Amino acid sequence: MKLLVDIGNSQIKVAETKNKNLLKIKSFPLEDMDKFHKYITKTYTNKDCTLFYSSVLGDKFNREFKKKLKGIFVKETEFKSTKSLMSVKNCYPQASKLGSDRWAQIVAAYRIFKKNIMIVSCGSAISIDYVTESGIHKGGLILSGAERYSNCFSDIHNLKNIKLNINENKNSNILRSNTLKQITTGYRVMISSSINEIYSNLCQNSKPKPKLLITGSYSKNISRDLKIKCLVEPYFVLKSLALIQDQK
Numbered sequence: 001m002k003l004l005v006d007i008g009n010s011q012i013k014v015a016e017t018k019n020k021n022l023l024k025i026k027s028f029p030l031e032d033m034d035k036f037h038k039y040i041t042k043t044y045t046n047k048d049c050t051l052f053y054s055s056v057l058g059d060k061f062n063r064e065f066k067k068k069l070k071g072i073f074v075k076e077t078e079f080k081s082t083k084s085l086m087s088v089k090n091c092y093p094q095a096s097k098l099g100s101d102r103w104a105q106i107v108a109a110y111r112i113f114k115k116n117i118m119i120v121s122c123g124s125a126i127s128i129d130y131v132t133e134s135g136i137h138k139g140g141l142i143l144s145g146a147e148r149y150s151n152c153f154s155d156i157h158n159l160k161n162i163k164l165n166i167n168e169n170k171n172s173n174i175l176r177s178n179t180l181k182q183i184t185t186g187y188r189v190m191i192s193s194s195i196n197e198i199y200s201n202l203c204q205n206s207k208p209k210p211k212l213l214i215t216g217s218y219s220k221n222i223s224r225d226l227k228i229k230c231l232v233e234p235y236f237v238l239k240s241l242a243l244i245q246d247q248k
Contacts, residue, residue, distance in 0.1 A: 108240030192225035
């Protein structure tokens with residue numbers, strides 16, 4: 001049995017994989033490691049299971065993570081960013097500085113689609129990456145995630161407790177009469193406008209036009225605000241790890 005884990009800044013996502021298909025997908029808040037540990041221990045102890053995971057949280061967390069799971073898996077492998085992999089070239093001068101979750105998605109997107117592709121990953125931060133049909137990663141951008149964006153109002157008295165409702169249905173009226181809705185709509189307009197602008201720029205400089213892939217926890221919500229046809233894959237990091245593990 002093969003187990004995949006995507007450790008992000010706010011969540012741990014886990015899934016079994018069989019023939020590159022994801023099964024039993026679960027998500028746990030990062031602060032609730034005990035619940036995650038209980039689930040793993042109860043479900044996978046003594047099942048000859050391997051673990052393949054990516055983490056954005058650094059060596060200290062990763063050492064504790066491996067320590068907690070010691071003895072459960074027959075093999076544990078951490079996926080890390082490299083200069084090249086599976087015919088894809090990383091644009092970072094120091095490859096390890098690119099988040100392993102982003103690198104997994106870049107590699108998998110190229111291998112799956114073999115087209116110019118813009119990847120928008122919507123989580124604690126919103127990362128944008130572009131890889132060409134020849135497997136060259138051209139770089140990207142990073143925007144604020146919803147929770148971090150709401151924190152920028154923390155020193156404004158009447159707004160310090162504002163929490164964005166990113167799941168709110170899209171409203172045709174862009175101007176709102178409620179402070180929370182104004183901030184939420186403002187954020188969504190800012191993000192969607194940025195994505196539309198970046199995609200438009202890539203279209204002017206790339207032939208053929210890039211495919212647009214939206215991934216991550218907020219991918220469905222963000223995709224509704226776009227003017228561009230896109231593919232939505234909420235668990236694309238896990239799907240990418242499954243593809244890469246299968247090729248190793």
